[in-house]
């Protein structure tokens with residue numbers, strides 16, 4: 001569905017990373033973790049396209065959704081300049097989202113801005129650990145700390161937690177029955193391998209450039225293995241969440 | 252009462268607003284937004300004889316007021332379309348036009364034969380810039396346009412629309428060739444060949460390096476071409492290229508189009524075709540015109 005949503009808050013969490021809270025009760029009703037919103041930032045033809053941004057938190061009591069985004073270009077920079085009380089054009093919720101298994105020991109693994117969609121997972125699951133990796137600046141650690149059993153952090157510059165990659169701090173992946181991950185492709189590829197070695201079920205959220213966001217234009221292709229064959233699936237409607245074992249990263 | 256209906260080479264459309272091939276899938280995705288029966292017609296995603304997986308991603312790059320795409324004709328093949336997609340489209344009271352592409356003239360002919368009169372019209376895509384073989388190659392010389400149009404027309408049980416590529420020196424010459432080959436109508440324009448480069452990685456943004464430019468950025472080129480073609484031929488024209496609002500649509504009709512197709516605008520605003528339809532109707536009422544025909548090509552020079 002398409003709605004004009006009121007911006008309740010739009011604040012900087014750390015350098016270039018913002019959180020925006022939107023009032024959108026109808027969207028909230030249908031949303032689940034891992035789905036995304038397709039946002040038209042202004043009315044003009046430049047930037048022309050909507051921007052896909054993951055749902056980070058769903059506040060069912062207040063009818064709000066929060067998104068966490070990083071300024072990387074024209075669209076996200078304009079988004080950061082929007083003020084509380086303004087309205088923004090949103091289509092959503094879109095995509096399949098994560099299916100959560102309450103009774104299974106779970107972990108979320110996130111890198112950089114990829115931690116955003118994991119927040120709602122840890123908020124909904126009772127037995128979940130988190131492994132988060134950042135380049136330098138960290139954000140949203142308090143929320144993870146209060147919702148997770150264990151919180152493990154890695155930073156590339158060593159300013160917090162272990163120095164290095166998030167995949168290096170996962171000591172014992174096989175104690176988990178399910179892993180949910182989101183982040184850069186290289187990280188997702190490594191997690192796919194780790195989970196495959198130890199036979200751990202793993203779901204990952206993939207990013208691809210989008211047009212329509214609803215399955216009509218076929219620009220958001222992701223290579224998916226099916227037996228010996230492969231197909232391009234649509235990240236916007238077949239995903240963005242896929243089982244790691246079926247995603248072909250090698251191409 | 253305003254008469255919104257138009258005749259496109261024998262296809263009767265209840266109104267002049269269609270959706271452009273490749274931007275509207277097979278209609279399903281947009282059917283949740285409004286009643287597809289309100290559309291004049293739907294031109295489906297380009298079909299090929301066999302299913303195609305299309306090009307490697309990334310397949311889209313945003314440029315100022317436009318997008319480059321290199322989908323590469325990903326589609327489930329003409330037979331799957333007939334069995335699985337067409338019955339859904341037929342639930343709606345709107346014209347269904349099949350856009351077909353091939354790498355040989357024979358492939359186009361076989362597809363036209365298979366489609367028979369199951370659809371209301373066939374749009375010959377000889378202008379896709381995103382596939383190596385065939386596609387645009389057929390659309391860039393008058394001789395090959397004439398040949399393919401004539402051969403497919405022989406197999407065609409429904410009106411044949413030839414879709415022109417803007418990537419040519421003289422669009423009028425191509426339009427005349429299609430007319431002489433037996434086209435019942437023309438649609439224009441397909442995308443303009445373009446390229447975008449990421450200056451940090453020094454790589455093209457599209458995995459295919461080049462792609463087709465669409466959206467508001469190409470509108471002036473499209474309006475000019477519709478105008479030139481309308482003067483050169485006397486068959487109906489479906490105009491498209493960057494139409495995002497009703498004012499854009501009126502501009503195309505004034506340039507000489509009988510109907511318009513909405514493409515890239517669907518991605519930005521799923522309701523765009525409905526808003527455009529309403530705007531055209533209001534424009535006619537406010538300016539006291541009784542039909543689309545009264546404004547078609549009606550510019551003051």
Ligand SMILES: Cc1cc2nc3c(=O)[nH]c(=O)nc-3n(C[C@H](O)[C@H](O)[C@H](O)COP(=O)(O)OP(=O)(O)OC[C@H]3O[C@@H](n4cnc5c(N)ncnc54)[C@H](O)[C@@H]3O)c2cc1C
Pocket residue numbers: 036047049050051052053054055067068069070071072073074075076077113116117206207208209210240312313
């Ligand atoms: C399903 C999904 C969920 C996402 N969730 C988040 C999130 O929660 N937080 C967040 O900060 N970012 C998220 N992204 C990435 C976000 O969409 C891009 O960072 C954003 O579109 C960049 O726009 P821009 O105008 O600032 O950058 P520009 O580089 O100027 O954008 C140019 C074009 O490329 C596209 N683009 C650029 N980078 C990406 C990318 N990584 N993924 C997809 N398209 C891209 C843009 O949409 C635009 O069409 C998500 C992407 C997807 C596909």
Ligand SMILES: Cc1cc2nc3c(=O)[nH]c(=O)nc-3n(C[C@H](O)[C@H](O)[C@H](O)COP(=O)(O)O)c2cc1C
Pocket residue numbers: 211217219271272273274296297298320322324350376379414440441442464465466467469491492493494512513514515516
């Ligand atoms: C993602 C995408 C896919 C397209 N696929 C096709 C296609 O399969 N066949 C075709 O004839 N044109 C195709 N086109 C071209 C459009 O039908 C249209 O001619 C062009 O985009 C110009 O109109 P617009 O600016 O309103 O989008 C495609 C365009 C886009 C953006």
Ligand code: FES
Pocket residue numbers: 209210211212213214215216217218219220234235236237
């Ligand atoms: S973005 Fe259009 S099909 Fe996925």
